[in-house]
Amino acid sequence: MMMIIVVVVSTVLGMILSATAGYYICQLRKAKLKAAQEENSFYKDSKEESQDNELELPLFDLGTIFAATDKFSSANKIGQGGFGSVYKGELPDGQEIAVKRLSQGSGQGLKEFKNEVNLIAKLQHPNLVRLLGCCIQGEERMLIYEFQHNKSLDNFIFDQTRRKLLPWEKRFNIIVGIARGLLYLHEDSRLRIIHRDLKASNILLDNEMCPKISDFGIARIFGGEQTGEMTKRVMGTYGYLSPEYAMSGHFSVKSDVFSFGVLVLEIISGKKNWGFYHPEHDLNLVGHAWKLWDEQSPLQLMDEVLDESFSTNEVVRCIQVGLLCVQQRTEDRPTMSSVVFMLSNESAELNQPKEPGFSVERFSVKIESLSGGQTSSTSNDITITTLAGR
Structure with a gap:
């Protein structure tokens, strides 16, 4: 009899424990399901908010860009910059595109990338490249531009x-x-934008x-009456940096000028400022132009491949404007x-222009250069030479 009672009690206790365990397992599963649903809902809402509110341009999926560029094949690579590579591509509708694929080591996070996208999206001018959209997927950050068949200006003016x-x-x-494009950035757009890396390779040429x-x-946006800023991180390209930016980190609209x-x-001239050589002096192109101006022979600066079909006054005016812009x-x-x-x-x-800044190529400041397709810090000596004006 006692044995029967023990068996019955044990069975009942087992059933109670099983039911209790089952109940808690069920509740735990419900809690996990609810949390997952809330997480999915939050992710979806965040994704939609990111697309609808944060980004003002179309989002391209990675598969489309893969197909357009033949999986970023080397044959489609058309450029290399400090922040990544550029590839030519073709969308299913036949539209040709240029895809700027940011390198994962570029140091640009998602927030900064979105800010850049929205910045360019607000810029509409015939002399600014048009951004068609972007791609954000995993670690990938890509900008999709309209393709320019003639590539960049440096491919022409520095090629024999x-x-x-x-x-x-x-x-x-x-x-x-x-x-005109730079004027739009500085004064005519809704924002005041300092480009900070204006150079021949960053000027694209269309079919015409x-x-x-x-x-x-590396452009910077300013609002209100602000026109400049100080930075400890000097970024740009050798030969194009203004003295105040390279020496003290102060950049402004006049740095772009x-x-x-x-x-x-x-x-x-068809010559590069950085790397310019003349057998009679150590001046760079800016210093050489100033020397010719001071000697009242500015037309000697002209590219030797140009014929005589030009207005002398127009050429001299352009040289004078160039020298006014590079004053110290x-x-x-x-x-x-x-x-x-x-x-x-x-x-x-x-x-009449005054003496230019950086007329000799000896640098002694640390500059984070974006030229030549690489980001590096190199020390050279900067010498500001004062030449007598006429």
């Missing part, structure tokens, strides 16, 4: 053969187009050789609105 395809008229139009400023990876002046002198003191440099006016009006009175 292709620079012959740029007669003076086209070079002048390129100079004016860049000036119309220039388009590209690569806003300096870079523009260097670019003007490069377009006119920021307050002496013109604004881009003044630059556009001087280039567009032959009757405009131009000031």
Whole structure:
């Protein structure tokens, strides 16, 4: 009898324990399911919010970009920059695109990437490259641009053969187009934007050789009346940096003006400022241009491949504008609105330029260079030479 009672009690206790355990397991499963549903709902809402509210451009999926670029094949690689590689691609509808694939070591996070995307999305001007959309998937960050068949300006003006395809008229139009694009960034857009890396390789050319400023990876946005800022991290490209930016980290709209002046002198001469060589002196291109101006022989700066079909006054005016832009003191440099006016009006009175900044290629400041497709810090000596003006 006692044995029967023990068996019954044990059975009942087992059933109670099983039921209790089953109940808690069921409740635990329900809790996990609810948490998963809430997480999925949060992720979905966050994703939708990211697409609808944070990004102002279409999102391309990774599969589409893979197919367009043939899985980023080396045959489709058309460029290499400090923040990643650029590939040519073709969408299913036949539209050609340029895909800027940011390297994972670029140091640009998701927030910064979205800020850059939204910045470029707000910029609409014939002399700025048009951004079609972006791709964000996993660790991938990509910008999709309209494709420019003529690639960048440096492929023409620094090439012994292709620079012959740029007669003076086209070079002048390129100079004016860049000036108008920069004016839009500084004064005419809803935001005040300092590009900080204006150079020949960041000027793209369309089928009609119309220039388009590209690569806003290190651009800075300012609101209100702010026109400049200080930074401890000097970034840019050798030969285009203004003295105040390279030496003290102060950048402003006048830093872009300096870079523009260097670019003007490069377009006119077909020579690079950084790496310029002359057997009679150690000046760089800026210093050489100033020397010729001081000797009243500015036309000697012109690219030797150019024929005689140009206006002497127009060329001299462009050289003078370029020298005004590269003056050492920021307050002496013109604004881009003044630059556009001087280039567009032959009757405009131009000031005589003063000595330029960085007329010799010896650097002694640390600069994080983005030129040549790599990001590196290199020390060289910077010497600011004062030359007598006429």
